Amino acid sequence: MMGGAWFQEVFGSPETVTDECLLARATEAVRSQLGVTSAPCWTWVALQKDCIPQYYMGHFRKVEYMRHLIKENNLSLSLIGSSYDGVSVNDVIFSGRTAAEELIGAAV
Structure with missing residues (x-):
């Protein structure tokens, strides 16, 4: 490719x-x-x-800021998937696993 x-x-x-x-x-x-x-x-x-798929300049800073606002406002929301942290299947699996670990507070 x-x-x-x-x-x-x-x-x-x-x-x-x-x-x-x-x-x-x-x-x-x-x-x-x-x-x-x-x-x-x-x-x-x-x-x-x-x-x-390609992210625009500043993408990761924007995602970091959105996650900061979610945490600061104690929202029950997770940003996962190729729109946020990486476009490959491995990235999507990793972000889903990380979100699940954060939700339950322990390693899955």
């Missing part, structure tokens, strides 16, 4: 970038980062627009 906010800067317009260009960049990354020098025996390139 490649791209995100810097896609256009790195690859050019999503409307004009070719599958060959993306495949070449991915193959080079595998070679330089993992040391794999053999050519792939099978490839599939698909361009998915606007599919890599």
